[in-house]
Each structure stands twice: as C-alpha cells, then as structure tokens.
Amino acid sequence: SAVISQKPSRDICQRGTSLTIQCQVDSQVTMMFWYRQQPGQSLTLIATANQGSEATYESGFVIDKFPISRPNLTFSTLTVSNMSPEDSSIYLCSVGGGALRGTDTQYFGPGTRLTVL
Amino acid sequence: LAKTTQPISMDSYEGQEVNITCSHNNIATNDYITWYQQFPSQGPRFIIQGYKTKVTNEVASLFIPADRKSSTLSLPRVSLSDTAVYYCLVGENDYKLSFGAGTTVTVRA
Numbered sequence: 001s002a003v004i005s006q007k008p009s010r011d012i013c014q015r016g017t018s019l020t021i022q023c024q025v026d027s028q029v030t031m032m033f034w035y036r037q038q039p040g041q042s043l044t045l046i047a048t049a050n051q052g053s054e055a056t057y058e059s060g061f062v063i064d065k066f067p068i069s070r071p072n073l074t075f076s077t078l079t080v081s082n083m084s085p086e087d088s089s090i091y092l093c094s095v096g097g098g099a100l101r102g103t104d105t106q107y108f109g110p111g112t113r114l115t116v117l
Numbered sequence: 118l119a120k121t122t123q124p125i126s127m128d129s130y131e132g133q134e135v136n137i138t139c140s141h142n143n144i145a146t147n148d149y150i151t152w153y154q155q156f157p158s159q160g161p162r163f164i165i166q167g168y169k170t171k172v173t174n175e176v177a178s179l180f181i182p183a184d185r186k187s188s189t190l191s192l193p194r195v196s197l198s199d200t201a202v203y204y205c206l207v208g209e210n211d212y213k214l215s216f217g218a219g220t221t222v223t224v225r226a
Contacts, residue, residue: 004160033214042204043161043216058213092160105151106214108160 002027002095004109012115013083020079021112023093028073033106034066037090046091049076083116090114121205126221135192137220139205142186147209150181150188155202155219164203165190195224 003026013019023032034046047057047068055068069077080087090113096106122140129135141150149168153161165172167179167188178191192199202219 042218043214045213045215048213094160105163105166106161108162111158111160113158 002029002107004093004095004107006091006093006109006112008112009110010113010115012117015084015116017083018079018081019083019114020077021091021093021114023076023078023109025074025095029095030073031095032070032076033094034068034076034078035092035094035108037092037111039088043092046078080114083114085116088114088116121207121217123203123205123217123220125218126223128223128225129195130225131196132194135195135199135222135224137190137192137203137205137222138187139190140187141205141207144185144207145209148185148207149209150179150185151206151208152177152179152190153204153206153216155204157201161204161216192222195222197224197226200224 005024007022011019030050032049035043036046037043045058046061046066047055049055049068049070051070051073057063065081067079078091090111092108092111094106094108120143123137149166151166152164154164155161165174165177165179167181169181169185172179180189200223202221204216204219206214
C-alpha cells in the first residue's frame, strides 16, 4: 500500500488566479494520476504523470490549464490556472496501477477541495 | 472501456447484508472487475477485484457469473460506517480508471 498526502486540504481562491496542489507519497512510485471530482459527481481522470516524461492529458484537459510537474518518484504538483468558478472541485492524486491487472490497485490521496469565487 | 451500470442508491439497516449489482454487458476478455469505496471527504479506497466466479476478502465478496456481464458486490452485516459511495469499474489495467456514477449506500440504525 501507499500513504499519500495532499496540500492544501482546501482553499478558497479568486477567479483569475492559480493554485498549485502538491501530492506526496511515502514510497517511490512510477505512475501518478490526477483526478477531478466535481460537487456530487464521480471522478474524472485529468492526466497521468510519470517521472521523467511529460504528463499525458485526457480528453477535455489541456496542459495550459492544468500544468503538472513530476520532479521525482515521490512527488507531483497540479496547478489549476486562471481559475473560474467552474473549477470548483475536489482534486485528488493517486498512485499505483501495475502493468498487469490484478497485481496492483490505485491508492488515492485525501483530496484538495477547491472553491473559486 | 466497458460501460458499467449500477443503482444510484441503496438503503439498508445495520446488520443486514447489502448486495450491489453492476451491469457490464460489453466487458472484454481481458477486463477485470474492481470495486472501490469512497467515504465523504476522502479519496476512493480499493475493496475487491475479480475476473470470474467468486472472490472473498475480509471486507466483501464479489460474485461474477460465467458470462461476466454483471457482478455483485456483497457487504456482509453492514454497520453505519459502511455508508459510502461504491464504484464498479471494468478494465484491463489498473491505471486510467474510469469511474461511473457509483451507488450511494446508506446504512441506518
């Protein structure tokens, strides 16, 4: 298993500003993921972040809006840029997901609750 | 990715068994079935995973019929702390998870 922490746990921001969310893992992991969970909704994958390579974004998410860094095997950041009220969500990072099904699962952080005014 | 359909909500009482059925008619040969649990203000937590027949762990059981077009998560003797959203996921790997709407299970005293 893996223990994941996120900072900040919550924040209230003004529209037009940017917020960087940090994700720290207690062990080295290859794959890290960023999800968004809008109020009352399910989770949507934003991007996959592997150390040493550019993040891979899912349809509907772009690097200019959600730049991601992955400087080492235990840390990643997600920035929500030029925020609008529609960006108000919970942002979660996760790790895990082995190449072989059934050998690993994803472990999620507690999330960062973002409110944009 | 195979689409999944599960009930939006289920109510139960403490001590009862809760069974949540997930439909995945388009499941592929290499797909596994995985269930996650999410409490309010927390990230999802892995519960159980299976490919066919029955899988049991300390938390739940997963029943998968031979055609694999559906699966049933069984939570034995639920308590108030089992109130959560339960997600059924189908896919061939453990990354790029695709979460559906989930089933909100409410356990009452």
